[in-house]
Amino acid sequence: MQPRTLVLKNIVLVSVAAMFFVASPSFAQQKGASSSEMQTKEVRVNDLTLHYIELGQGTPVVLVHGTLEDYRTWDGQLEAFSKGYRLISYSRRYHYPNEWPKDATDFSVTIHARDLxxxxxxxxxxxxxxxxxxxxxxxxxxxxxxxxxxxxxxxxGEPPIMPLLKTTPEGDALLTTAIATSIASSEAFKQGNDEEGVRRFTNGMLGEGSYEKLPPPVLKRLMDNVQELKGERSSRDLFPPTTCEDVQKVKAPTLLLDGELSPKMFHVINDMLEHCLPSVERATIPVASHQMEVENPQAFNETVLAFIAKH
Incomplete structure (x- = not known):
């Protein structure tokens, strides 16, 4: 594995660890509609079955979850968005409850985009x-x-477009800092102890005892998708090359979201996107880190609904 590829893999794993820990307090407090109580639907695409839920009527809104998550991630959005839109939340390839393939070496953002x-x-x-x-x-x-x-x-919401990070003056330093906080949980995975692998990873990122503080719903969802994390580590092409010229090809009106408390690397990537996108707005979700839609769903919902109402 080339050093550059290893750097990019480690950096996304760092963001994942931050995601499920900081989300835990508000996750436990979520009220309203629950995706776990809804019957999933199925659709066949690219020779695999994807599960999804939908509710509401009107112009469709499609939700795309992050790493170690699935269609259940968006419970805090179900009620607010379905009042005026046809809301659709699906689980990506490799994610619960979709079938896990024997070979995940093709895991990449590109194949997920084709699926979507x-x-x-x-x-x-x-x-x-x-x-x-x-x-x-x-x-x-x-x-x-x-x-x-x-x-x-x-x-x-804070896309980890790491190739853009590498084009900034701060990029190398941010990558180095992130990797310094990474831990080696691979051995536990290799030994077949997935829970121990996730525990080591989370505590290594966020301090000893962090994993033990996660509420049961977060732990369950995390473990439901642990195979996906292992798949990322076996990927040959996790991140495709991306330049400012590539970003300029996006013509759709775009809203960039920052979590007020998110790691600096995400803000730097959003700075690049804001500079390159032809039609862009930007907003900060207060009192939230990377998992902003879970940590502060009210602010997230109000901000995004106001944006899409204009388009």
């Missing part, structure tokens, strides 16, 4: 408001770039 474009077309949806978080935002960006005909508006 095919998913939208398979449901015969008109142009959608596409909302992505973290790795899901990177996927949504690629779909908006390569399939503009299916996009009405684009919302990106």
């Amino acid at each position: 474009a095919a998913f939208i077309k398979a449901l015969n949806l008109p142009p959608v408001h596409l909302i992505g978080h973290s790795y899901g935002a990177f996927i949504a960006f690629l779909v908006a770039r390569d399939h503009p005909e299916v996009i009405r508006s684009l919302t990106l």
Whole structure:
């Protein structure tokens, strides 16, 4: 494995660890609609079955979750968005409850983007408001770039477009700092102890005892998707090359979201995106880190709904 590839893999794993810990207090307090109580639907795309839920009527809004998450991530958005839109939340390839393949070496943002474009077309949806978080935002960006005909508006919550980070003066230092906080949980995974692998990883990122503080719903969802984390580590092409010229190809009106408390690397990437995107707005979700839609769902919902109402 080339050093550059290893750097990019480690950096996304750092963001993942921050995601599920900081989200835990507000996750436990969420009220209202629960995706766990809803019957999933299925659609066949690219020779695999993807599970999804939907509720509401009107212009479609499609939600794209991040790493170690699934369609259940968006419980804090279900009620608010379904009042005026047809809301669709799906689980990406490799994520619960979709089937896990024997070989995940093809794991990449590119294959997920192909799936998402095919998913939208398979449901015969008109142009959608596409909302992505973290790795899901990177996927949504690629779909908006390569399939503009299916996009009405684009919302990106801190996409880890690491190739853009490498083009900034601060990029190398930010990558080095992130890698310094990484731990080696691979051995536990190799020994078949997935829970220990996740525990070591989380505590190594956030301090001893952090994993033990996670509420049961977060722990369950995390473990439901642990195979996906292992798949990322076996990927040959986790992040495709991305330049400012690539970003300029996105013509859809785009909202960039920052978590007020998020790691600096995400703000730097959003700075680059803001500079390169032709039609862009930017907003900060207060009192929230990377998992902003879970940590402060009210502010997230109000901000995004105001944006998509204009388009």
